[in-house]
Structure formats: C-alpha cells, structure tokens
Amino acid sequence: xxxxxxxxxxxxxxxxxxxxxxxxxxxxxxxxxxxxxxxxxxxxxxxxxxxxxxxxxxxxxxxxxxxxxxxxxxxxxxx
Amino acid sequence: xxxxxxxxxxxxxxxxxxxxxxxxxxxxxxxxxxxxxxxxxxxxxxxxxxxxxxxxxxxxxxxxxxxxxxxxxxxxxxxxxxxxxxxxxxxxxxxxxxxxxxxxxxxxxxxxxxxxxxxxxxxxxxxxxxxxxxxxxxxxxxxxxxxxxxxxxxxxxxxxxxxxxxxxxxxxxxxxxxxxxxxxxxxxxxxxxxxxxxxxxxxxxxxxxxxxxxxxxxxxxxxxxxxxxxxxxxxxxxxxxxxxxxxxxxxxxxxxxxxxxxxxxxxxxxxxxxxxxxxxxxxxxxxxxxxxxxxxxxxxxxxxxxxxxxxxxxxxxxxxxxxxxxxxxxxxxxxxxxxxxxxxxx
Numbered sequence: 001x002x003x004x005x006x007x008x009x010x011x012x013x014x015x016x017x018x019x020x021x022x023x024x025x026x027x028x029x030x031x032x033x034x035x036x037x038x039x040x041x042x043x044x045x046x047x048x049x050x051x052x053x054x055x056x057x058x059x060x061x062x063x064x065x066x067x068x069x070x071x072x073x074x075x076x077x078x079x
Numbered sequence: 080x081x082x083x084x085x086x087x088x089x090x091x092x093x094x095x096x097x098x099x100x101x102x103x104x105x106x107x108x109x110x111x112x113x114x115x116x117x118x119x120x121x122x123x124x125x126x127x128x129x130x131x132x133x134x135x136x137x138x139x140x141x142x143x144x145x146x147x148x149x150x151x152x153x154x155x156x157x158x159x160x161x162x163x164x165x166x167x168x169x170x171x172x173x174x175x176x177x178x179x180x181x182x183x184x185x186x187x188x189x190x191x192x193x194x195x196x197x198x199x200x201x202x203x204x205x206x207x208x209x210x211x212x213x214x215x216x217x218x219x220x221x222x223x224x225x226x227x228x229x230x231x232x233x234x235x236x237x238x239x240x241x242x243x244x245x246x247x248x249x250x251x252x253x254x255x256x257x258x259x260x261x262x263x264x265x266x267x268x269x270x271x272x273x274x275x276x277x278x279x280x281x282x283x284x285x286x287x288x289x290x291x292x293x294x295x296x297x298x299x300x301x302x303x304x305x306x307x308x309x310x311x312x313x314x315x316x317x318x319x320x321x322x323x324x325x326x327x328x329x330x331x332x333x334x335x336x337x338x339x340x341x342x343x344x345x346x347x348x349x350x351x352x353x354x355x356x357x358x359x360x361x362x363x364x365x366x367x368x369x370x371x372x373x374x375x376x377x378x379x380x381x382x383x384x385x386x387x388x389x390x391x392x393x394x395x396x397x398x399x400x401x402x403x404x405x406x407x408x409x410x411x412x413x414x415x416x417x418x419x420x421x422x423x424x425x
Contacts, residue, residue, distance in 0.1 A: 008195065009195050009198070009392070010195075011195035013195070014195070040198045040199060040202065040395060040396070041202075041271060041275050043199045044198075044199050044202035044203055044206070044275050045275055045276065046280070047203070047280035048199055048203075048280065049164040049165065049168070049196065049199050049200045049202075049203035049204075050163065050164050050196050050199070050200065051195055051196045051199055060280040063163070063280070064163070064164070064196070065294065065298075066297075066301070068297070
C-alpha cells in the first residue's frame with residue numbers, strides 16, 4: 001500500500017494534481033491512499049516551497065508542477 | 080509502463096516544435112492583412128468611421144496578443160524549468176543586505192511563483208537564513224514582473240513603457256526590501272514560523288529536454304487557457320474606448336491636473352489582481368486618450384503587486400503590523416513612481 005500526499009493550501013493547481021494522482025492510481029491499479037496536506041507549517045517542514053508538492057511514500061518527487069497522470073503512474077510503478 | 084507509452088502515437092518532439100513554430104509564424108504574419116480584410120471588405124465598414132476603427136483594432140489585437148502570449152509563455156516556461164526556488168534560496172542565504180536584495184528582486188523575475196506558494200516560500204526562505212528584507216524584495220518583484228504582464232505591455236503599448244515598467248518594478252522591490260530590512264520587523268513575523276524546522280528536499284528526478292518542453296507547453300496551455308477570456312474582454316473594452324470615449328474626459332479625470340489620480344488608480348488596482356491580462360488593453364486605450372504615463376504605470380504595478388487574496392494568505396505568517404508595513408511601503412513606492420513618471424513625461 002502506497003501513500004501519496006499532495007502538499008498545497010487548496011489552490012486550483014493542488015486540486016488538479018490530486019485529481020491526476022487519483023487517475024494515476026486508477027490507471028495502474030496500484031493500491032494507494034491519497035492525502036491532501038493543507039497545513040502551511042507541515043508543507044514547509046517537508047521542504048516544499050513551491051506548491052503543489054507531490055510526495056510518494058514520504059519522498060518528495062515533484063514541486064511546483066501539476067504532474068500528468070501518466071508520469072505519476074510511472075513513479076508509482078517504479079517505487 | 081510500456082502499455083502506457085505504447086498507447087500514444089509517437090511523433091518526434093522536434094517535429095512538433097518545428098511545425099508548431101512554423102504555424103505560429105504564418106499566423107503572426109497573416110493577422111494584420113486578415114483583420115483589415117475582415118473589417119473593411121467582409122464587414123464593409125468605413126475605414127474612417129469610429130466603428131470601423133474599433134472593429135479593426137479588436138480583430139488585429141486579439142490574435143496578435145494571444146499569439147504573443149502562447150509563444151513567449153512557452154519559451155519562458157521552458158527557461159524557467161532550470162530555475163527553482165531552492166536554487167534561488169541557496170544563492171540568497173547569507174548575502175549582505177544590498178547585494179541580496181538586488182539579487183532577490185532580479186530572481187523574482189525568472190522564478191515561477193503562484194500566490195498560493197507565497198507562504199511556504201516565505202517560511203522556506205526565512206528558515207534557510209535569507210534575511211527578512213531580502214525575502215520581501217523577492218515577494219514584491221516576483222508577481223509584479225511576470226511574463227503575462229510583460230507580453231501584453233510589449234505587444235500593446237510598446238517596448239519603452241515595458242522597460243520602464245520592469246525597471247520601476249525592480250526599484251520598488253529593492254526599495255521595499257531594503258526599508259523593511261532596516262526596520263527590524265522580525266518580531267512581527269508570526270512566532271510559529273521561527274519554530275518550524277524546514278526540511279530540505281532533493282528531488283532526484285532529472286527532467287530531460289523533452290520533459291521540459293512538454294511541461295512548458297502544458298503550463299502555457301494552462302496559463303493562456305485561463306487568461307484568454309480576460310484578454311478578449313479587455314481588448315473589446317479597449318476598442319470601445321478607442322472608438323468612442325472622448326479624450327477630454329480621460330484627460331480631465333486621470334490627467335496631470337488631478338493630483339489624486341495616481342493614488343486613486345493604485346487603490347483601484349488592488350481588487351483587480353490577476354487581471355493584468357484584462358486591464359492592460361484598457362490601459363493602452365486610455366494612454367492613447369491622454370492618460371499620463373506615470374498614472375498608467377502606477378495602475379499596472381498596483382494590479383500585479385498588491386493583491387487582496389495574497390494579503391489574506393500572507394496574514395498567516397505575518398502579524399498585522401508587518402503586513403500593513405509591507406502593503407504601505409509597496410503602495411508608497413508605486414505612488415512615488417507614478418508621480419515621478421508623470422513629472423518626467425510632462
């Protein structure tokens with residue numbers, strides 16, 4: 001079971017990244033839990049300055065970008 | 080992974096880029112002849128009439144601005160993929176005030192930053208030892224000197240005012256940064272900010288050139304997709320002003336004779352945030368009707384630099400006094416720029 005976290009205060013791009021992550025999970029069929037972290041202090045603690053950030057299993061894989069579902073799917077399968 | 084990749088028809092990326100650029104050029108050179116042809120031959124409007132003038136203006140400016148936006152934003156997004164806030168922060172930490180502030184304002188131009196990133200960025204900079212004033216210089220310059228505003232200014236108003244805008248923006252950012260740094264307002268940053276132990280990250284995913292190009296194109300579609308209705312509405316309204324609003328009216332209300340015009344325009348700019356796309360065409364039309372350059376500059380800077388939603392977000396990390404100082408210093412700087420340019424141009 002993987003844990004995907006979307007870090008962002010809830011702006012438009014964060015919502016879209018979360019939707020893309022859900023799509024990637026559906027595409028790959030990998031079991032994963034998706035969380036949305038909106039707390040600024042926690043976002044900063046993860047070292048993310050440019051939202052939205054994407055975290056898979058505790059590792060920051062991207063910041064400041066709405067990553068496409070296909071790319072997230074690749075990352076999910078790699079790890 | 081193979082199944083995902085196989086589903087897409089593989090057109091080489093360079094071919095897409097070459098064909099796309101060629102199409103862009105063709106459209107660019109066809110915009111003027113096509114727009115005059117449609118306005119005066121197809122619609123049969125009189126070249127000397129106000130209506131004909133307004134329609135031709137609209138038909139030419141809309142494709143011109145949308146093409147410029149698409150082209151330049153793609154290029155800027157691509158170049159920007161090489162600069163990250165992490166790199167900027169590393170370059171700024173531990174610099175002395177003057178060098179750091181000037182560098183921060185400069186980095187503000189090239190660093191991607193949306194207003195919802197303002198807080199994590201603010202915390203991340205301070206935690207890494209970037210001084211408060213330097214952080215503010217960045218926060219002021221980054222939204223003000225942005226590619227959408229620059230493209231619209233360049234395309235609609237011309238290079239001179241665009242350069243004036245960029246330079247004035249940097250001056251205000253450096254001035255605000257140095258002043259806030261001097262005032263020693265660190266205690267007005269919300270206390271929890273200093274307690275956070277910000278982590279540092281190491282994203283080991285290295286994008287290829289193809290990745291960067293694709294990302295740039297995606298973010299361009301995103302940006303242009305968001306602003307085009309405002310561009311069209313703004314140019315439409317600008318066309319109406321061009322054709323129908325009497326010059327005397329603009330000069331009387333916004334002209335040099337009215338000393339309150341600059342602060343009033345700055346106040347008006349605050350709620351218009353993120354609508355640089357819609358307001359610059361209107362400003363261009365007003366400039367043609369005799370709005371002084373300084374007033375126009377101040378209005379544009381207020382639109383991009385002072386935003387109500389960003390202030391609400393920044394309140395989470397700044398106590399009211401710091402937030403008020405920040406807004407006051409930036410607003411004062413913009414008003415001063417407005418008066419200065421009105422004086423110089425007059």
